[in-house]
Amino acid sequence: MAAYIPEEKITAIKNASDIVDIVSETVSLRRAGRNFLGLCPFHTEKTPSFTVSPDKQIFYCFGCGAGGNVFSFLMKHGGLTFPEAVNMLAGRYGIDLPTRNLSHHEKKKLTERETILTLNSEAMSFYRDCLLSDEQGKQAKGYLLKRGMTRKTIDEFKLGFAPDGWDHLVRHFRSCRKPVEMALQAGLIVSRKKGEGHYDRFRNRIIFPIFNGQNQTVGFGGRVMDDALPKYLNSPETPVYNKSRSLYGLNRARQKCRETQTVYVVEGYFDLLSMHQFGIENTVATLGTSLTADHVQILKGFVGEGGKAALVYDSDQAGIKAAQRSVAVFQKGMLEARIMVLPKGHDPDSFLMAYGPEDFLKAAAQSMGMIPFMVESAVEKHGLSIDGKVRIVNDLKSAMLAIGDPVARSLRVKHLAERLGVDETVLLQKIQRTAPSPAKATWLQGRPGVIKASKPPPVRGETYRLERQMVAMMLQFPEMIADIKRRRLMDHFTDPVLAEIGRGIIDHFAAADSDIAGLVSRWDDPEKKAMVARLSLTDEHWDRDGCMNLMTQFERTIRRKDKALQMRIEAAEKSGDVDLLAVLLREKQQQARKTVEKQSGANH
Numbered sequence: 001m002a003a004y005i006p007e008e009k010i011t012a013i014k015n016a017s018d019i020v021d022i023v024s025e026t027v028s029l030r031r032a033g034r035n036f037l038g039l040c041p042f043h044t045e046k047t048p049s050f051t052v053s054p055d056k057q058i059f060y061c062f063g064c065g066a067g068g069n070v071f072s073f074l075m076k077h078g079g080l081t082f083p084e085a086v087n088m089l090a091g092r093y094g095i096d097l098p099t100r101n102l103s104h105h106e107k108k109k110l111t112e113r114e115t116i117l118t119l120n121s122e123a124m125s126f127y128r129d130c131l132l133s134d135e136q137g138k139q140a141k142g143y144l145l146k147r148g149m150t151r152k153t154i155d156e157f158k159l160g161f162a163p164d165g166w167d168h169l170v171r172h173f174r175s176c177r178k179p180v181e182m183a184l185q186a187g188l189i190v191s192r193k194k195g196e197g198h199y200d201r202f203r204n205r206i207i208f209p210i211f212n213g214q215n216q217t218v219g220f221g222g223r224v225m226d227d228a229l230p231k232y233l234n235s236p237e238t239p240v241y242n243k244s245r246s247l248y249g250l251n252r253a254r255q256k257c258r259e260t261q262t263v264y265v266v267e268g269y270f271d272l273l274s275m276h277q278f279g280i281e282n283t284v285a286t287l288g289t290s291l292t293a294d295h296v297q298i299l300k301g302f303v304g305e306g307g308k309a310a311l312v313y314d315s316d317q318a319g320i321k322a323a324q325r326s327v328a329v330f331q332k333g334m335l336e337a338r339i340m341v342l343p344k345g346h347d348p349d350s351f352l353m354a355y356g357p358e359d360f361l362k363a364a365a366q367s368m369g370m371i372p373f374m375v376e377s378a379v380e381k382h383g384l385s386i387d388g389k390v391r392i393v394n395d396l397k398s399a400m401l402a403i404g405d406p407v408a409r410s411l412r413v414k415h416l417a418e419r420l421g422v423d424e425t426v427l428l429q430k431i432q433r434t435a436p437s438p439a440k441a442t443w444l445q446g447r448p449g450v451i452k453a454s455k456p457p458p459v460r461g462e463t464y465r466l467e468r469q470m471v472a473m474m475l476q477f478p479e480m481i482a483d484i485k486r487r488r489l490m491d492h493f494t495d496p497v498l499a500e501i502g503r504g505i506i507d508h509f510a511a512a513d514s515d516i517a518g519l520v521s522r523w524d525d526p527e528k529k530a531m532v533a534r535l536s537l538t539d540e541h542w543d544r545d546g547c548m549n550l551m552t553q554f555e556r557t558i559r560r561k562d563k564a565l566q567m568r569i570e571a572a573e574k575s576g577d578v579d580l581l582a583v584l585l586r587e588k589q590q591q592a593r594k595t596v597e598k599q600s601g602a603n604h
């Protein structure tokens with residue numbers, strides 16, 4: 001735990017924040033009994049097993065085992081450090097944080113990201129000023145208005161202008177005493193190739209600030225206003241800007257995505273701005289990169305269970321290529337995606353300007369699923385001659401193979417076989433043969449899309465099961481903790497992790513009345529955090545009798561173990577195995593010592 005944030009502040013923040021509120025910013029949740037359920041943002045799944053408990057203020061995924069409290073969620077999902085998660089929540093819930101006594105290392109880690117965010121925000125204001133007031137900004141403003149952007153859009157998306165010239169921003173940072181070295185790290189300026197000094201990365205371009213889910217400026221896109229190249233220039237990856245997780249417009253799309261369970265994915269900045277301007281706010285734009293698995297997970301969190309993505313492309317050819325690129329990532333991410341191809345010569349921006357939003361939505365309603373789209377495109381391209389059919393199958397087999405769900409795959413294969421008039425089994429064989437390695441063939445038969453991050457858990461015996469149940473009982477029926485203490489049952493735990501958690505519960509609950517989210521904070525180890533979350537949420541009904549029975553059962557196993565040891569000692573004596581006897585007697589001695597210690601400890 002970070003030493004420089006006082007414990008009582010962390011507690012205050014934890015008490016003020018609501019985990020359901022925080023999680024539902026990125027994961028669509030629905031109520032299920034006392035808890036909320038949603039699709040896990042940490043692994044791929046089709047049926048929700050990601051559970052959030054408003055009573056206990058914790059989350060746990062029964063699919064992949066991720067779990068913890070509100071801090072753990074922000075750290076794992078937002079990639080924040082603990083101090084950043086604390087800071088973010090403090091800001092959100094209006095709790096003042098003293099920032100003294102930072103260690104050198106903590107200061108460095110904290111300030112690097114924070115400094116970059118501050119510089120980005122400073123740069124955003126600078127570019128905005130240039131657009132709105134600077135003499136040079138007039139032309140840029142004219143350009144934006146000519147492209148149909150309203151003043152409202154320009155304000156809402158905080159568009160700006162980087163003036164022509166080499167060092168406007170460098171000089172601006174110097175004049176307000178900002179650390180130029182950090183501006184370099186933020187990707188805002190670039191080192192000169194020859195000699196010393198720096199120059200501005202973005203010059204004579206319209207500037208589109210890129211925001212993360214918390215509305216922080218993480219990077220920038222810059223577009224030229226003429227035919228100069230490159231047409232688009234983006235910030236490089238920095239400690240705050242991760243391209244494979246960033247999407248333009250994400251911060252403003254959330255609400256509408258949730259309402260419509262649909263997200264439109266467009267390619268360009270102006271496409272996105274037009275979509276928003278015409279009220280189709282459930283839109284994000286890829287920033288010149290292909291969609292990644294992370295993007296798909298993020299979008300899935302936005303549209304929720306049963307939601308879908310619609311990829312909007314400019315023309316047939318580009319659409320087919322893009323669909324081919326993203327089919328695997330959508331299939332593996334188990335997010336239904338449809339392809340919407342606009343009439344030749346149109347992009348979403350020009351289409352909306354020409355025909356308006358109703359026609360756009362009408363065209364969207366006719367969009368096809370990814371595989372049917374690819375089948376029809378291939379049929380159109382190759383025709384249905386024998387040669388054509390062979391080529392179609394070759395074009396489609398990797399897409400077919402990428403379908404994670406075996407039922408869906410088999411249905412698609414069947415459909416393709418019918419469409420081409422070929423035998424289904426032959427087609428299936430042809431597709432299976434493409435599987436590149438035995439490893440891949442295995443996952444085809446396995447459960448679809450389940451990513452196993454860690455090695456399978458070791459086989460646990462009856463003792464472990466009982467110990468786990470005891471800990472679950474302590475978490476869910478804390479009235480029993482006094483009994484467990486009195487009967488000294490914790491001393492007989494054999495699993496070190498469960499024993500540690502059990503002792504932690506006793507300590508924690510003695511001070512803070514069954515506060516589970518706080519208990520989670522006791523451990524830095526994410527596995528222990530997840531274990532506490534898991535055992536707090538197991539679906540069991542606890543009553544006093546059940547608890548008493550469990551404790552009696554546990555005591556019985558302790559006695560049985562003592563007895564077993566005694567029997568082994570006797571057997572060793574009989575057989576004259578002196579070495580074994582020595583080992584067993586030492587074991588017995590150790591146990592006896594433990595008991596004496598416990599008893600003398602109890603007398604104090």
Ligand SMILES: [Zn+2]
Nearest residue numbers: 040043061064
């Ligand atoms: Zn999960």
